[in-house]
Amino acid sequence: MSTVFEGKVRRLGNSMAVIIPKEILEETGTKEGDTLKLAIPIPKKKREAAFRKMVGVDRGAQPFQRDERDRV
Numbered sequence: 001m002s003t004v005f006e007g008k009v010r011r012l013g014n015s016m017a018v019i020i021p022k023e024i025l026e027e028t029g030t031k032e033g034d035t036l037k038l039a040i041p042i043p044k045k046k047r048e049a050a051f052r053k054m055v056g057v058d059r060g061a062q063p064f065q066r067d068e069r070d071r072v
Contacts, residue, residue: 007018020030030036041052 005021005024007020009016011017025031026042
């Protein structure tokens with residue numbers, strides 16, 4: 001089960017950090033040195049722009065067109 005919480009991004013030396021409340025760490029059994037996977041929502045407009053750049057559409061490549069013949 002995932003837990004959603006709000007955290008403030010803070011400067012930590014030359015990096016940025018999010019403080020995770022102790023209660024959440026205890027609930028999940030997470031301890032110092034553990035690796036976490038974080039999901040950060042990206043606004044749809046930025047996500048679409050990043051996708052277009054990734055697939056080359058913004059450099060003149062043609063968008064993918066599915067060929068009807070390859071469907072079962």
